[in-house]
Each structure stands twice: as C-alpha cells, then as structure tokens.
Amino acid sequence: MRADDRWARAALSRLVEPCDKEVHGLVESVGAVETVQRIHEGAGRLGRFAARVAALDTERDLAIAATVGARLLVPSDEEWPERLREIALPPWCLWVRGPLHLGETVERSVAVVGSRTATSYGEQIAAELAAGLATRGWTVVSGAAFGIDGSAHRGALAVDGPTVAVLAGGVERPYPAAHAALINRIAAQGLVVSEVAPGSAPMRSRFLSRNRLIAGMTCGTVVVEADLRSGSRNTVGHATDAGRPVGAVPGPITSMASSGCHEEIRDGRAVLVTSAAEVIDLVGEIGADACEPLHGPVLPEDGLSLLDAAVLEAVPFRVGTDLDRLVVATAQPALGVRSALGRLERAGLVVESEGRWRKRPARLRSAD
Template sequence: MREVGEEERKARAALTRIVEPGDETVGRWLRRTTPVQLVQSLVGEREMPTGVSEEKFEGLRLRATRLDVVNKPAEDLAAVAALGGRFVCPGDDEWPQQLEDLEDGRPIGLWVRGRANLRLWALRSVAVVGSRACTEYGAHMAATLGASLADRGWTVVSGAAYGVDGAAHRGALAAEGATVAVLASGVDHAYPRGHTELIGRVAEQGLVIAELPPGDHPTRSRFILRNRLIAALTRGTVVVEAELRSGSLVTARRAAGLGRFTMGVPGPVTSGLSAGVHQLLRGEAVVVTNAAEIIELVGSIGDLAPVQRGPVLARDLLDPVASRVLEAVPARGGADLRRLARDSGMAEEVTQGKLFELQSLGFVQRGGAVWELARMSTAASTGRQGGP
C-alpha cells in the first residue's frame, strides 16, 4: 500500500466535516482529483475541478467556508488521539479493503477508537442487527449469537443501538471477545445516551468507528448511511427481529447487493417484530439459529455446523425387514403368524425369523399362536404405545 501523507490525512479529515457519508458525487470527484486539491477548491484557493456540478459544488463550498481548514482538522486528529484513537484513510495498512466494494460511496476515512487493528478484525466479522424495540426472545438470541460468535474467534459488528444491537455487543463483551460498534455520530459522542457506558466498554475491549468527525451528531439519514458501512465491513449480516420497515432490512439487503451473506433468525409468525425477517427469508436470506450455522456460511471450507438430529430410538436401529414386521404387529391385541406375514408383505418363514429376533430384543412377546407388542415396550423405544 502507498503511504498516506500528513497533508492528505488532514484534507480527508476536513472532508469528513464538509461531505455527508456515502456521497457518491464527491467519491467520483476524488477519482479525478486529490483530497488536498478538492479541499483547496472548496475554500477558494483553487479553481473548481472540471466536470463538477456547479450547484453541488457551491453547496459544499458553503459548508467549507465555515471550517477552519488550517486548524480544525489538526484539532480533530488531536481529539481522537486523546481518546486512544486515530483517523484511518484508504491506503493505510489498517484500511479494510472490502470497503472498496462501496465504490464511489466508500468512506473518505474512518475515525477509529480502540487499540485493535480494524482491518484484521474485519477479516472475520459478522454483523448482528435487528429491532430497537426487541422482545426478550430477540435480546436473548442476539446476546447468545454475539457470545457464541466471539467465543469462536469472530468479530461481532453492530450499531450500538437499543435492542438487538446492544444485546449483540453485550454478548461479545461477556465472552471477552471482539466487537465493533459503528456509530452514526462522532466516536466521542455516545448515541443513544443510554448506551454511554456500553459504548465506552466497547471502546476499551473492542473498536468504535465512525465516518463523522469528533463531536458530530447523528441524523436520520446518517443512520441509514451508517448501515451500508456495517454491510460492507462484514462477511455477512444476521437479522434478529425486524419489522417490515426496519432499518435492519436496509442493512441486510445492502449486504446481499454487495455479495455478502444475508441471514435471518426466525421468530413467531404472529409477531410483527419478526415480519421483516420472515420476508427476507422468503427471498434472499438464509435461516440460521445458532453461531455454528452462521460460521458454516461465512467461514472457511470445513467450518460445517453439526447436523441437527432428534433422539435415536431403539427401533431406528432395526433393519428394514424387521421394521416392517414390527409395524404389522397391532397396537392393541395381537395377531398370528399368517396375518403378520400378510400385513408385512413377507414370507411366513422370514416373518417368523424376524419375530423371534424382535422378541429377543424386547419389542414383542408371544402368547401361544399370537404375537403382540411386549408389555414393557414404551413409545420411547418403539415409537408406538404398547398395550392398554
């Protein structure tokens, strides 16, 4: 990777105050000019770049005139450094390359708070998102998935919101694992306020990242734009409870559009909070119920989830012929050899041999010429109720 110079870093820091996250128009401009030249143009020190919409440019210039481009970027960089953080730019060793999938909508830079390496953590990361007003079931599932994924060495990424997001972060923290909170505000501005302590814990144990500079506040549109970052940063997105108009569905569908895995945890079909998840599961998403199933999708070859099986009954171990003979024995009363041979479709000598075999195994008993289910036989061992 190329080395990002201090002048470019300050210019990108300045642009995070001037430009809204995900502005694809500015992203296209940056393919034709450098961040330094763009900032100089916006503050009137340089002519407007060619091929740029004058109306759009003047709007950004109004925002830029309120910015002290000499001192403010340095102040922001110092503010994040005081929090133990940094400003990561495209070209830095810590820059996650998967963000390039956003093309012109990629972040201008990321304000990062925490000690871990963002690029390394993002390589094995899963987003767990969902409803803010989740049920106890949703909170339990999010926390369980967060803890289980973290315990298996995966980074849990979410938005630090109330409900599912907070539960997922807490689960990862409880497992002493890796978790990343992606904010729609500055990394020093905890939002929601009620999660100030949680976001502080994430910053200490994991990472808090944002596209907006220190001190900046969230808006409705910034939450939606933040979701694209969660989708691009991770290898897959899991939705735990979401209504039909939930922002979590925006994250999931953006993830699918970027070629990431999209997963959903089913809930009660009578619950409106699971209606959005179920809609996803009818189309682009895959059902998951635990961390092993998630890792089977997003992990490496060989990361297979254990096959889910019901309890093994004794009759499951019988060969097919013995099973057919056992099925022919009436649930109540008994039957003679001829009837059992007829009902099982076997020759009498074969039926008789299998009946003696079933008798030795405790499935049937004989009373004269009549065969019946053993009185001690139970539904657990035979799958049928034996005797009155």
C-alpha cells in the same frame, strides 16, 4: 492547508457527507488531496461546500479525537479493513477508538442487527447469538443502538469476545446517550468506529450511510428482530448489494417484531438461521466453517424397510407370538417375515425365546 492524503481524508470526513456520489467520483479520479483543493476553490457545484469550508478546522477535529484516544485510519493504512475496498462508496477515512487492530478484528465478523424496539425474545436471541459467535472466534459488529444492537454487543462482551460498534455521529460522542457506558466499554475492550469527523451530529441520513459500513466490513449480516419498517432492513439491502450473505432469525408470527425477518426469508433475501453455528455456516468460507446439520436422536427403528416396520409392528410387547401368526398379521410371505425377524433381532428390537417373538422394551435397548 496540508497536502497529504491522510489530512485531506480527515477534511473530507468533515466537509462531505459519506454517500456524496459526485465527490466519490472526484476522489476516485483525482485523489483526495486534489478533491479537497477543488472543494476549497468551490467552482461550479462544489460551491455548495462553501459554508463547511469556512468552518473547517481539521487540527481541531484531530484534537477532539485525541481527547478520547481515537486514531485516524485511511485506506493506505495496514489496519484498514480489506473488505471495505470492495464496496461501492467506501468511507473517506475511519475514526477509531479501542485497543484492537480493526482489519484483523473484522476479518471474521458478523453484523448482528435489528429493531431498536425489540422484544425480550429478540434481545435474548441477539445476546445468545453474539455470545455464540464470539466464543467461536467471530467478531460481532453492530450499531450500538437500543434493542438488538445493544444486546448483540453485550452478548459478545459477556464472553470477552471482540465487538465493533459503528456510530453514525462523531466517534467521541456516544449515541444514544443512554448507551454511553456500553459504548465506552466497547471502546475499552473492542472498537468504536465512525466515518464522520469528531463533533459530527448523528443525523438520520448518517444512520443510513453508517449501515452500509456495518454490512460492508463484515462477512455477512444477521437480522434478529425487525418489523416491516425497521432500519435494519436497510443494512440487509447494503449487505445484499455488497454480495454478502444475509441471515434472519424467525420468531412467533403473532409478533410484528419478527415480521420483517419473515419477509426477508420469504422473499429469498435472507436465509433462516436459528443458531450461531448456522450463522457461521452461512457466512463462513465453505469447508472451513461448515456446521453440522441438525438432526433428532437416531432410534434403531428409524430407516427400517416397510416390511421390517410392518413385522416389528406385529410383534407383541409382553407375550411372544410365533412365526405363523406374524405371517397372518402382516400378510407377508413366511420367508420374508423370517428374515425381517433376523434383522430386527440383530438391531436389538425384538427377542426370540422358544420360537416366540416379542418386542424388546426401549429402556433395555438404550441400556446396551
């Protein structure tokens, strides 16, 4: 058994499940090398790893990784994502495929997640949101699953944007199998990442652990479509635990596919988001990435005082009317009506001709 940190962490990724709190405590107090040594000795509760220790073959795991060009990252590597140092149960190591620098790639990144059983509305939104984020220089991180995950990756790839898929099983094993082509394309243009050793099967508990990495390595998480029981809500929980902002996309209330999103918003766990700009506004650093607030077209009659609005309303469109009639119509003092007419004329809303006032048609106004 080799006694260096890198080798020990590779071994841990085969021996110990990602969220094993006992082993996390041990690694924290005595380091990875000593932890693996103690697991080999198998004293006390550490005897539970005996079968896995007997089957351990890190040389072989590294060889499997090599067949798909995957590299092994440990926390001391410069490529290690800074943000993963902040989460409660960091991965022992990461197995990484792809041409990008992981740390730099996720520095400005958003997790785009949601139901596997998405609707076409959800898939369209996921792809558009991901494309919008990618074109604004943000990396889209997801889990390569059916539905929202796949659409998010595809949306980013469609604009040649960086995207990172975090798998629950070994990095050499595309899962789901029907997404093999997608995952291989991500590995060719972006990054495919796993915290478990090559050859590991994607098991339910590993999906839950994997979700904490998706939430943990990104600046924030957006849920596009999630029913009340969607696994993506587990990712939301991890993002919240890590103090990262969460956004959720609303949808028709007639669709159960959005019910989880609506509940996250109602409960205040997520902010309602409707565009890539709003997502960046949510997850970006204050100032650096703030987005413009939405507003409708500004019309000249917006923001008129009550007096001016009442006078404008009393001015006819076709045949002009005189000041006296406007005073009667509005029941306002003549002086006030006169000054209101002046303001409305300067705003291009009314025109005067021989002492008679009429409204200026909107199409003339906009032609100015």
